[in-house]
Amino acid sequence: MANKVILTLCVVLTSLLCPAAGGWTYSASDQSYIGPPNGLRRGGGGHGIIRGQRPIGPGFLKRSKRRWSPPPFNILENYSGSLPKGIERIVSDTQQNYSVYYTISGPGVDQHPIGLFSLNSKTGLLTVHKAIDREEFPSFKLKVSVFEEFTNRETDDPVIITIDIDDQNDNAPTFKDPLMFTVPERSAIGEVVGLVNATDRDLAGSLHTKIHFSLLSGQDLFGIHPETGVITTKTNTLDRETKDTHVVTVQIKDMAGADSGLSSQGQATIRLSDINDNPPTFNKTSYDASIQENDKDKLILRIPVKDKDLINTPNWVSKFVISKGNENGNFKIETDPKTNDGLLYVTKPLDYEKNKNVNLEIRAENQAKLSGTTAQWMSVPINVAVTDVDEGPEFTAPTVRYTVKENIANGTLIGTYSAVDPETKSSDGILYYKDSDPAGWINMDRTSGALRVANTIDRESHFVKNGMYNMTVKAVDSSSKTGSGTVIIVVEDMNDNMPTFPPGELILCEKEGEMGSVLLVAEDKDLSPYSAPFTFSIPSDSDGKWTVTRFNDTAATLQHVKELPTGMHEVPVLVKDLQGHGEVQTAMVRICECRGGVCLDKNRSAMFGGMGVLAMLLPLLLLLLLGVLLALFCATKREKIQLDDAADSGGILLKSNTEAPGDEVDSSLINVPMIGTETVKGGVKSALPNMGWMGDKSASTIGGQSVHENGFYKTGYSTTNMQEFHSSQYDGQQFGAQTLGTGMNFDYRNMAQDSAFMHTWRTNGLYLRQKLGYLGTEQDGRFAEDYSKAYGFEGVGSTAGSVGCCSDFGGDDNLEFLNALGPKFNTLADVCRKS
Incomplete structure (x- = not known):
C-alpha cells in the first residue's frame, strides 16, 4: 500500500513538473x-x-x-x-x-x-x-x-x-477478353486493330498491378501500345486473298514490365475482312456464239468469270453490261445467281440478210465499287454469228400509207404493195391476198399487189377512225411461207354533207305581251372548210310569220313576228355551210303554255292501231261483264223457304239430307209427326208450350226440361236407365192423354180427327224402344254412337240462342240480334240474311 502511494505521488509530480517528457x-x-x-x-x-x-x-x-x-x-x-x-x-x-x-x-x-x-x-x-x-x-x-x-x-x-x-506480388496478370480482332485488308498504317484487356488480382493501384503490354511475334505487321494495350497495323500491304488470318503472341507483365514482375502470354488472332480490291476476270480473251435468224428469247452463251474476293458478297457477285454492239436492243445479259456466270440472251429476232455477224463487248463488274486497288473493270469481245433460215416473203415496208379522197370512183388505183423473197430479193411467184378489209372498199391484185377502189369510200363511215382506214394483207411464196403487211388509207374529206337540224321538236313557250323565240342548232358531218360557220335565212316565199338571226357559227335564233296559235308549226329555214352548200330544212316548233320549260297541254292528235282500240274497249267489256254477273246473282238469290208440315211428319223428327239410308232404319219410320204443329214462314212452330219429361231418376241429360220462347226445349233430362226411360215414355198405354202428365195439355179434338197421327206416333215409339235398348252396351259398336247427345250450354241470356242446324225452327224471322254479335260474326250474319 505504501508503494502504491509513493508511485502515485511520483507520477503526479512528474506530470506536473515535466508534462512533455512524462506523458502520463x-x-x-x-x-x-x-x-x-x-x-x-x-x-x-x-x-x-x-x-x-x-x-x-x-x-x-x-x-x-x-x-x-x-x-x-x-x-x-x-x-x-x-x-x-x-x-x-x-x-x-x-x-x-x-x-x-x-x-x-x-x-x-x-x-x-x-x-x-x-x-x-x-x-x-x-x-x-x-x-x-x-x-x-x-x-x-x-x-x-x-x-x-x-x-x-x-x-x-x-x-x-x-x-x-498486406499484399505480395503473387498473381500474374491475366487477359479479360478473347484475343479475337478484325481489320479490313489494305488498311493504312496505324489502323486500330483492337484493344487487349488485362487484369491483376493483386492490390489495385500498386506496382503489383501496373501492367506492361508487348508483342513477342508479328512485330513486322502489327504493334501494341505498352501501357494501353491497343494493337495497330504497321503496314498497308495486308491482303486477305493472300492470307486472311494472322496470329501474334501478346505478353502482359506486372511491376511495369520490370524483370521481377510476373507475366502471361496469349495468342491474338487477327482476321482480315474483305474489300472489293479484285475485279472479276474472264476465263478467255474472247467468246464466239451463233444464233438462227428470227430466233428470240433464247440463251446463246454462258460467260464464266473468277473473282478472288469473298464469295457471295457484293464484292464477289458479278454484274454484266453490254458496252458495245447492242444498239438495236437485240440482246440482254443476266447473272446466274448460283454460278456467278454471265447469261447472254437474244431478245429480238436477227435478220441474216441484213447482218450476218454481230460483234458485242461485255464488261464484268461487281455490285460493290472497287477500293484499295488501281485495277479497272475488265471487258471481253463476243462474236455472234447469225445463220440463215428460209423465210417467207417480206413486204417492202411493214406498214404503207396512202391518201385517198372519199367518194372516189370505183376502180381507181390507190397504189401497189408488193413483197420480195429475202433470200433471192425477187417477187417472182409471190401471190397477194387481203387478210382483213372491214368495209370491203379495196381490191388487191393477186399477182402484182395493186390496190384499187372496190366500193365508195365514205369518211363519215364508222369504219374510219380519226380519218384513217386500216386493212391487212399477206404475201405467199411458192413454198407456202407467208408474210404480212398493213395498209393505212388516209381518207380526205369532201363536201358531201349539208347542214341539217337534229330530229325532234322545239318548244316555244308563250309569253304575255311578247313574241317568243327558240334556238336552232345545225349539224354537218363534214370537216372544215366544208362545214361551219353556217348561214341561216328564211326563204323568200315564206308567210312572213318568222324571222331568223345568227347566234353563233352553228346556231341561230328563230322568232315569230306575228301572233300565232298554240300547237305545232313547221317553219322552213335555209341553212348553208361555208361553201354555200345547203338547202331548206324544216324546223318543228311547238307553241304552248309552259311550266319549267315543259308544255302543260300539247294538244296532240293521237292515232290508235288495233291494239289501241282493244285497250280502249277492254274496260267497257269488263264493266259489261260485271253488270251481267250482278244481274245473274240478284236473279238467283234464294228466298226464305217455307216449310210445310206434312200430315205424316209426326211433328218431332225432321227430314235431313243424308248420303245414304241407314242399314237398320226403315225409311218409312223416320217421318215422325209433330203434335199440334202449325206451319209458319221460315220454320215450324210447336203447339206444345211445355213438353218437359217427368221422372225421379236422373243421372245423364237426354231430353229437355226448360222450354225456349219458340217452343223447343234446350236443357236435358237426366236418368240412370236409358232403356227404362224410353220404354216408359213411348209405351202405348202411357202415352195417352191420361198418362202424359199435367204439363202436356193436348188438344183431343185434333187427335180424334187424325187417327193416323197416333198410329204413326206409336209406331215410332215402338221402333225407338227396340233400338235404344242397345244404347250403352258393347253388343253392337255400330249403335254405340247412334244416339242424341247433349251439347254444352254456352250461357244464359244470349240473344242468338243456339247456332245448331235446327235453331231456326220454332222461332220468328227477327234476325236483328245478329247486328250485336261483333265483327267476328258479321260474315255469318250476312250468310243468314241472304239465305
Whole structure:
C-alpha cells in the first residue's frame, strides 16, 4: 500500500513538473493512469495502463473512463515462416481490478475461414495459425470481449479488432477478353486493330498491378501500345486473298514490365475482312456464239468469270453490261445467281440478210465499287454469228400509207404493195391476198399487189377512225411461207354533207305581251372548210310569220313576228355551210303554255292501231261483264223457304239430307209427326208450350226440361236407365192423354180427327224402344254412337240462342240480334240474311 502511494505521488509530480517528457495522464473517471504511447507495453504493444485506487482527500482530479481500442494489425500474406505465430497481446485495463478472461469471434475464428486465428483467454495473446491469401481474404474484423472470471460478467465493452493482410506480388496478370480482332485488308498504317484487356488480382493501384503490354511475334505487321494495350497495323500491304488470318503472341507483365514482375502470354488472332480490291476476270480473251435468224428469247452463251474476293458478297457477285454492239436492243445479259456466270440472251429476232455477224463487248463488274486497288473493270469481245433460215416473203415496208379522197370512183388505183423473197430479193411467184378489209372498199391484185377502189369510200363511215382506214394483207411464196403487211388509207374529206337540224321538236313557250323565240342548232358531218360557220335565212316565199338571226357559227335564233296559235308549226329555214352548200330544212316548233320549260297541254292528235282500240274497249267489256254477273246473282238469290208440315211428319223428327239410308232404319219410320204443329214462314212452330219429361231418376241429360220462347226445349233430362226411360215414355198405354202428365195439355179434338197421327206416333215409339235398348252396351259398336247427345250450354241470356242446324225452327224471322254479335260474326250474319 505504501508503494502504491509513493508511485502515485511520483507520477503526479512528474506530470506536473515535466508534462512533455512524462506523458502520463490521470483519468478521474476510472481512477487510472495512462502512460505515453511508447511507455510500458503489455504483450509488446498498446498503451501502458496503470490502474489504482482513488486517493482520498481534496485536490485530486476525477478520471474519465477510457475504452480499450488497439490499432489495426497487419499480417503479410502467404507468410512462409514457422506457424502458429503470435501477433499481438490484447489486454483490457479492467484486469487490474478483476480476474478476467477474454473471448474472440468473427471470420477466421468461428466463421469461415475457421481456424486462422485464436486468442489466449488468460493472456489475451492473438495468434495466427495458417498462411493467408490476401486476394481471398484482404482483411478480418474480429470481436474481442472481456469477462470477470467468477461471475462471467463483462467488465468492459467489446472491442472490434481489424487485421489487414498486406499484399505480395503473387498473381500474374491475366487477359479479360478473347484475343479475337478484325481489320479490313489494305488498311493504312496505324489502323486500330483492337484493344487487349488485362487484369491483376493483386492490390489495385500498386506496382503489383501496373501492367506492361508487348508483342513477342508479328512485330513486322502489327504493334501494341505498352501501357494501353491497343494493337495497330504497321503496314498497308495486308491482303486477305493472300492470307486472311494472322496470329501474334501478346505478353502482359506486372511491376511495369520490370524483370521481377510476373507475366502471361496469349495468342491474338487477327482476321482480315474483305474489300472489293479484285475485279472479276474472264476465263478467255474472247467468246464466239451463233444464233438462227428470227430466233428470240433464247440463251446463246454462258460467260464464266473468277473473282478472288469473298464469295457471295457484293464484292464477289458479278454484274454484266453490254458496252458495245447492242444498239438495236437485240440482246440482254443476266447473272446466274448460283454460278456467278454471265447469261447472254437474244431478245429480238436477227435478220441474216441484213447482218450476218454481230460483234458485242461485255464488261464484268461487281455490285460493290472497287477500293484499295488501281485495277479497272475488265471487258471481253463476243462474236455472234447469225445463220440463215428460209423465210417467207417480206413486204417492202411493214406498214404503207396512202391518201385517198372519199367518194372516189370505183376502180381507181390507190397504189401497189408488193413483197420480195429475202433470200433471192425477187417477187417472182409471190401471190397477194387481203387478210382483213372491214368495209370491203379495196381490191388487191393477186399477182402484182395493186390496190384499187372496190366500193365508195365514205369518211363519215364508222369504219374510219380519226380519218384513217386500216386493212391487212399477206404475201405467199411458192413454198407456202407467208408474210404480212398493213395498209393505212388516209381518207380526205369532201363536201358531201349539208347542214341539217337534229330530229325532234322545239318548244316555244308563250309569253304575255311578247313574241317568243327558240334556238336552232345545225349539224354537218363534214370537216372544215366544208362545214361551219353556217348561214341561216328564211326563204323568200315564206308567210312572213318568222324571222331568223345568227347566234353563233352553228346556231341561230328563230322568232315569230306575228301572233300565232298554240300547237305545232313547221317553219322552213335555209341553212348553208361555208361553201354555200345547203338547202331548206324544216324546223318543228311547238307553241304552248309552259311550266319549267315543259308544255302543260300539247294538244296532240293521237292515232290508235288495233291494239289501241282493244285497250280502249277492254274496260267497257269488263264493266259489261260485271253488270251481267250482278244481274245473274240478284236473279238467283234464294228466298226464305217455307216449310210445310206434312200430315205424316209426326211433328218431332225432321227430314235431313243424308248420303245414304241407314242399314237398320226403315225409311218409312223416320217421318215422325209433330203434335199440334202449325206451319209458319221460315220454320215450324210447336203447339206444345211445355213438353218437359217427368221422372225421379236422373243421372245423364237426354231430353229437355226448360222450354225456349219458340217452343223447343234446350236443357236435358237426366236418368240412370236409358232403356227404362224410353220404354216408359213411348209405351202405348202411357202415352195417352191420361198418362202424359199435367204439363202436356193436348188438344183431343185434333187427335180424334187424325187417327193416323197416333198410329204413326206409336209406331215410332215402338221402333225407338227396340233400338235404344242397345244404347250403352258393347253388343253392337255400330249403335254405340247412334244416339242424341247433349251439347254444352254456352250461357244464359244470349240473344242468338243456339247456332245448331235446327235453331231456326220454332222461332220468328227477327234476325236483328245478329247486328250485336261483333265483327267476328258479321260474315255469318250476312250468310243468314241472304239465305
